[in-house]
Amino acid sequence: MGNRLSGKIALVTGGSRGLGRRICQALAREEAKVVVNYAHSIDDAQETCNLIKSEGGEATAIQADITDQNQIDKLIAKIEEIYGQRVDILVNNATGPQPELSIEENTWGTYMDQIKFFVKAPLLLAKAVLSGMKEKGAGQIINIGSDVVQSGEANFSNYVTAKSxxxxxxxxxxxxxxxxxxxxxxxxxxxxxxxxxxxxxxxxIERHKEQVPLRRMGQPEDIANAVVFLASEESGFITGQQLTVNGGKSFGV
Ligand SMILES: NC(=O)c1ccc[n+]([C@@H]2O[C@H](COP(=O)([O-])OP(=O)(O)OC[C@H]3O[C@@H](n4cnc5c(N)ncnc54)[C@H](OP(=O)(O)O)[C@@H]3O)[C@@H](O)[C@H]2O)c1
Incomplete structure (x- = not known):
């Protein structure tokens, strides 16, 4: 436990499981008050909150489909009602299903399904939190991308394009x-x-590890640690950057 984010409100989209859950836990360990956003799985979101509380941290689960403007408006209003404070740290992490599709199978709709998570939702959320951040003269927005943008992946152009x-x-x-x-x-x-x-x-898994110079799989905590670093003042002179967390797997670009 540390206190690098003491007094800060952190909103993590898709915090109910996967990387989002570990990001929520890591932010809370630095004393951020964490809003665990989720869309469908209240039990999972509650479990993230319970894990945080069991370590002495503070968290609240709030349901909202972050691809929907009305639900984002309600989410932000609820955060301000609960904490009496605006969001300081926004982590755009949520993802919907990621179907692998050939070019022929893809449609504008299947591209848009990805773009709405990785472009539309971050834009709507940023617009919703910016006035509070501007008032404070401080704020952190951390987007979660993917290293498939460097590798390119066959039959996955819907996801790769949106992440790009x-x-x-x-x-x-x-x-x-x-x-x-x-x-x-x-x-x-x-x-x-x-x-x-x-x-x-x-x-x-073994095949993947062979291609990773550090010869292990990434752990969700590896990603969460990078997010905490970028949310904290230790990275105070870093902005507009991409931090790749993949054990050094490079793609020759
Ligand atoms: N894991 C990887 O290997 C990997 C690699 C590269 C990049 N990433 C990126 O890392 C991020 C997290 O990935 P993950 O693997 O942890 O995903 P995940 O385990 O599938 O979790 C997705 C999260 O998004 C939430 N969600 C889904 N639809 C939503 C909506 N409309 N509104 C709000 N929340 C919604 C889910 O909540 P519900 O359960 O309530 O639906 C869940 O909490 C994604 O951006 C992904 O592209 C992951």
Whole structure:
């Protein structure tokens, strides 16, 4: 436990499981008050809160579909009602289903399904928290991308395309918001098994490890630690950057 984020309100989208849960826990260990956003699984979101509370941290689960403007408005209003304070740290982490589709199988709709999570939702959320951050002259926005943008992945262009947009968006927001004291960065995880990867064979895991210079799989905590770093003052002179957390797996670009 530390106190690097003491007194800060952190909103983590998709905090009910997977990387989001570990990001919530890591932020709470630094004394942030964490809003665990979720869409469907109240039990999972509650479990994230229980884990945080069992370590002495503070967390509240709030349901909202972050691709919907009305639900975002209600989410932000509820946070202010509960804490009497505006959001200091926004982590754009949530994802919907990520179907692997060939170019022929893809449609504008399947592209938009990804873009609404990785472009629309971060934009609507940023717009919702910016006035509070500007008033304080401080704030952190941390987008969660993916290293598939560097590797390119066959039959996954819907997801890769939407994730690609996040780097340009991050850089552009960082330039615009830097003068206001607001930093914007992108964490790009490599393959980091979470609950939804339970069916992946040991053979695939071993094959992946062979390609990772550090010869292990990423752990959700590896991603969470990067987020805490970017949320804290230790990274106070870093903005508009991409921090890849994938054990050094490089793609020759
Ligand atoms: N894990 C990896 O290997 C990996 C690698 C690279 C990048 N990433 C990125 O890391 C982020 C987290 O991935 P993950 O693997 O942890 O995903 P995950 O385990 O599938 O979790 C997704 C989270 O998003 C929430 N969610 C889904 N639809 C939502 C909506 N409409 N509104 C609000 N929340 C919603 C889910 O909540 P409900 O359960 O309530 O639906 C859940 O908490 C994603 O952006 C992903 O692209 C992951």
């Amino acid at each position: 947009a996040m780097i340009g968006m991050t850089r552009s927001w960082a330039k615009e918001l830097g003068p206001k004291g607001i930093r914007v960065n992108l964490v790009t995880p490599g393959f980091t098994p979470v609950e939804r990867h339970a069916d992946i064979s040991q053979e695939s």
